[in-house]
Amino acid sequence: MPDEESLEDVQEMTTADMTVYEAVAALNTEERPATAAEVAEMTGLPEDDVRRCLAGLAEGGRLVPKGDAYVLGTHDWGLEY
Template sequence: MHIQHDVQTMSTDDTTVYEAVAAVSTQRRAAHVADVVHMTGLPEETVRRSLAFLTENGWLKTRGGIYILGPHDWEVDY
């Protein structure tokens, strides 16, 4: 199954959170909520809401409180 995402459905906070997880993934590690809060400066509640949205829509995958990139159709350059 090929997933196609419409990035236009992402809010500014969602994009910021996604980019933080993507930046952590360039270091070949998964992101924790605390990492994303620290990197974005967003309130923890906002980060958790965005992580849930991004996970529900397949942009991120989660396991045991860590987040990694899900399949995507665009490139992220860092």
């Protein structure tokens, strides 16, 4: 698990990372994990790019893999979509 400081530094995220993270968050508000295919369709990003972003966000602790999908990692803020 990454340290607290690395999770707080949003500036280290690329535009693609932020776009993918927001798509996962939107799907998670419906209480369902997000697959790479769903995120690619939502964002218009190529699925290979989405998979790289998902893997990096999971490695950084921002997302948690659930089978072949992802949910949000630990955070201390609410979502309003």
